[in-house]
Amino acid sequence: xxxxxxxxxxxxxxxxxxxxxxxxxxxxxxxxxxxxxxxxxxxxxxxxxxxxxxxxxxxxxxxxxxxxxxxxxxxxxxxxxxxxxxxxxxxxxxxxxxxxxxxxxxxxxxxxxxxxxxxxxxxxxxxxxxxxxxxxxxxxxxxxxxxxxxxxxxxxxxxxxxxxxxxxxxxxxxxxxxxxxxxxxxxxxxxxxxxxxxxxxxxxxxxxxxxxxxxx
Amino acid sequence: xxxxxxxxxxxxxxxxxxxxxxxxxxxxxxxxxxxxxxxxxxxxxxxxxxxxxxxxxxxxxxxxxxxxxxxxxxxxxxxxxxxxxxxxxxxxx
Numbered sequence: 001x002x003x004x005x006x007x008x009x010x011x012x013x014x015x016x017x018x019x020x021x022x023x024x025x026x027x028x029x030x031x032x033x034x035x036x037x038x039x040x041x042x043x044x045x046x047x048x049x050x051x052x053x054x055x056x057x058x059x060x061x062x063x064x065x066x067x068x069x070x071x072x073x074x075x076x077x078x079x080x081x082x083x084x085x086x087x088x089x090x091x092x093x094x095x096x097x098x099x100x101x102x103x104x105x106x107x108x109x110x111x112x113x114x115x116x117x118x119x120x121x122x123x124x125x126x127x128x129x130x131x132x133x134x135x136x137x138x139x140x141x142x143x144x145x146x147x148x149x150x151x152x153x154x155x156x157x158x159x160x161x162x163x164x165x166x167x168x169x170x171x172x173x174x175x176x177x178x179x180x181x182x183x184x185x186x187x188x189x190x191x192x193x194x195x196x197x198x199x200x201x202x203x204x205x206x207x208x209x210x211x212x213x214x215x216x
Numbered sequence: 217x218x219x220x221x222x223x224x225x226x227x228x229x230x231x232x233x234x235x236x237x238x239x240x241x242x243x244x245x246x247x248x249x250x251x252x253x254x255x256x257x258x259x260x261x262x263x264x265x266x267x268x269x270x271x272x273x274x275x276x277x278x279x280x281x282x283x284x285x286x287x288x289x290x291x292x293x294x295x296x297x298x299x300x301x302x303x304x305x306x307x308x309x
Contacts, residue, residue: 082275082276099269099271099275099276101275125253126253127249127252127253128249129245129248129249130245131241131242131245134238134242135232135233135238136232136233136237136238136241137231137232137233138231138232138233143233143237146233146237146241148241150245154252174241174244175265177265180240181237181240181241181244182263182264182265182268183244183263183264183265183268184264184265184267184268184269185268185269185271186264186268186269186270186271187271188271188272
């Protein structure tokens with residue numbers, strides 16, 4: 001089955017267990033409960049954050065969620081596995097992968113809704129991706145599947161042509177195809193600082209208002 | 217016992233790939249950097265399996281051809297190249 005890793009779906013019983021995990025995550029997130037949130041991870045789990053990159057270990061992950069819940073109080077958290085379909089990695093049936101969508105409701109500084117914006121004409125240069133620790137990790141024992149995390153960075157142009165240097169992190173699963181390796185799943189994020197830079201450059205400018213000193 | 221002492225460092229780390237495999241993945245990353253900087257969507261997509269999944273903030277794109285199309289459209293400015301919220305976001309690159 002070399003080269004076909006990841007093509008098979010998990011059996012219904014396993015799928016239900018994964019979906020139950022998602023439900024537990026929803027409840028933990030909605031209850032702002034770091035301990036319950038982190039109980040879903042292995043002891044040596046890797047959690048790739050948008051701000052600091054990978055955090056390793058259940059205890060460190062719990063601290064990250066504890067810090068998060070100090071200022072962010074999400075409600076109505078929903079995590080959904082795309083297609084309700086976890087996929088097998090390899091053939092042993094001991095590792096799975098899935099993509100999914102999450103949503104939750106929070107409040108901005110003044111209770112305002114959080115906008116989602118889209119930007120066009122992004123022309124990045126100087127793209128660099130560096131594997132964390134130059135290390136690639138085995139999934140399972142057959143040696144046909146790997147995972148890695150990395151940091152990426154690039155420079156694009158802002159609305160007025162100014163350079164915007166942004167960065168983020170990605171996580172990938174590689175599978176063997178003959179003598180080569182290919183990417184089976186790649187997921188990436190962008191750091192909050194980078195997003196703020198982009199927001200600042202591309203945000204619509206407020207309409208000019210008369211100076212208060214000019215008022216009668 | 218003597219054999220275990222002779223094991224290379226990577227073998228003592230329980231889940232790290234061997235040096236040869238690691239070099240191949242690092243070479244892939246370098247090729248990906250070059251492809252990205254050359255706006256070469258085909259070369260970027262070529263690094264994925266035929267049924268590869270690229271997870272963007274707008275959701276997963278499945279399949280090498282779809283990934284190539286997504287990157288190509290993005291490079292030509294036809295669709296949003298960057299999506300963000302005030303707290304998180306992603307460069308679709």
